[in-house]
Amino acid sequence: MKLLLFIILHIPIFLCKPIWVVHALLDNNPDSFVSSAPALSPSSSSSMASFSPGVQMGSVEQEHKMDSHHRMLIALTVACSALVAIILGLLFLWFFYLKRSHKSSNKNAKKIPDTENGIVLSPFLGKFNSVRIVSKKGSVVSFLDYKLLEKTTDNFHESNILGEGGFGCVYKARLDDNLEVAVKKLDCLTQDAGKEFENEVGLLSNIQHPNVITILGYSVNGDSRFIVYELMHNGSLETQLHGPTRGSALTWYMRMKIALDTARGLEYLHEHCNPTVIHRDLKSSNILLDSNFNAKLSDFGLAIMDGTQNKNNLKLSGTLGYVAPEYLLDGKLTDKSDVYAFGVVLLELLLGRRPVEKLAPSQCQSIVTWAMPQLTDRSKLPNIVDPVIKNTMDLKHLYQVAAVAVLCIQPEPSYRPLITDVLHSLVPLVPVELGGTLRVTPSVPPVDSTVP
Structure with a gap:
């Protein structure tokens, strides 16, 4: 590079010197030669003047020399032009190289932010080597020793099983610092x-919200992967609604609180994460409840950044009964797909029924299909509410919740509200002490559901 700069700076000087000399030689002004020629005596002048044939011969030779000098000037001009063109070409190539290398460095810089933002996932590829993941907030998701997890779960004994998923079980454990x-x-x-393991660890390590499950660490052993979360003492919403207690621990206001918490978690994913996170598998079993029945979203294995993909480059995933029709039929996935699933969860809270129920060995019925005609009929709606909470709510609130659910489960995505709008609709229905804005008077008698 230094040599190129030297050539660019010094060659024009060397090229210009011969041209100046030639111009001086070919200048038709006699005065230009006087200064450099020796002075002639008067006698020599007169003798040269008397030698006329020599003067004529000298003029012919001078014309011949001038003609050759003209040719030399033309040749030098062409050579200089060619050299200048070569230099300009080299300069162009140099600048093009610099520009391209700058672009490639920018391109690499765009690939780095995942690491700068805290998602160190490259070691997960292949055999998922042991790494530590640093979140955007600076907190570290620790790599835990497998032996520790084996010990604290009593060698993953079945008595410690909290639940089961598609790829394995969830166990209860108590770490050395007495943390459950x-x-x-x-x-x-x-x-x-x-991929689900990698995806979940990567996403949850960079998400911090009261209504999203907190990841504490992970571990690897052979073909098994382990993710450690905060313990949610009241299990999943599915267990509470459809398990042995059949929802008896969930009052009307508690159910509204769970719906509000879930909406807040989704709003964070949709509106405050950049890019938007689409959960893609929202369901009652993935809504976990802590000891105070605060709800948190969990299981981000299928979650994606920005839901603009179609079925050609994104594998169809989800749970029957919660999957939005446009995603199921056309592969179109957006944040409105999560809103649809939220509407189904809201129906579960309202009606106490599963999203899909078997009518016969080969026949199933969707809660959406069954409930939709009755949700908009005020005379029928009170009769289909979960018996556990029947006659325990203000009918106006019941109608409002039913209206929100109907909007969320609309077949056309554009008719569904944003989760922010859903959130604003639910806040006035939840008591202040449970996170809403409703002021509840203690002495409100139950409303007779037979009143139209």
Whole structure:
């Protein structure tokens, strides 16, 4: 590069010197030669003047020399022009090289932000080597020793099982500092399971919200992967609604609080994460409840950044009964797909029914299909409410919640509200002490559901 700069700076000087000399030689002004020629005596002048044939011969030779000098000037001009063109070409190539290298460095810089933002996922590829993941907030998701998890779960004894998922079980464990945690074990024998593990650890390490589950660490052992979360003592919403207690611990206001917490978690994913996070598998089993029945979203294995993909480059995933029709039929996935699933969860809270129920061995019925005609009929709606909470709410509030659910489960995505709008609709229905704005008077008698 230094040599190129030297040539560019010094060659024009060398090229210009011969041209100046030639111009001086070919100048038709006699005065230009006087200064450099020796002075002639008067006698020599007169003798030269008397030698006329020599003067004529000298003039012919001078014309011949001038003609050759003209040719030399033309040749030098052409050579200089060619050299200048070569230099300009080299300069152009140099600048093009610099510009391209600058672009490639920018391109690499765009690939780095995942690491700068805290998602160190490259070691997960292949055999998922042991790493530590640093979140955007600076907190560290620790790599935990497998032996520690084995010890604290009593060698993953079935008595410590909290629940089961598609790729494994969730176990209860107590760490050395007496901290109770939940350990999800994933049997990553397939590529899908490995991707879900990588995806969930990467996303949750950079998400911090009161209504999203907190990840504490992870571990690797052979083909098994382990994710450690905060323990949610009241299990999942599915267990509370459809388990042995059949929702008896969930009052009307508690159910509205759970709906509000879920909406807040989704709003964070949709509106405050950049890019938007689409959960893609929202359901009652993925809504966990702590000891105070605060709801938190969990299981981000299928979640994606920005839901603009179509079925050609995104594998169809989800749970029957919660999957939005446009995603199921056309592969179109947006944040409105999560809103649809939220509407189904809201119906579960309202009616106490599963999203899909078997009518016969080969026949199933969707809660959406069954409930939709009755949700908009005020005379029928009170009769289909979950018996556990029947006659325990203000009918106006019941109608409002039913209206929100109907909007969320609209077949056309554009007719569904944003989760922010859903959130604003639910806040006035939840008591202040549970996180809403409703002022509840203690002495409100139950409303007779037979009143139209």
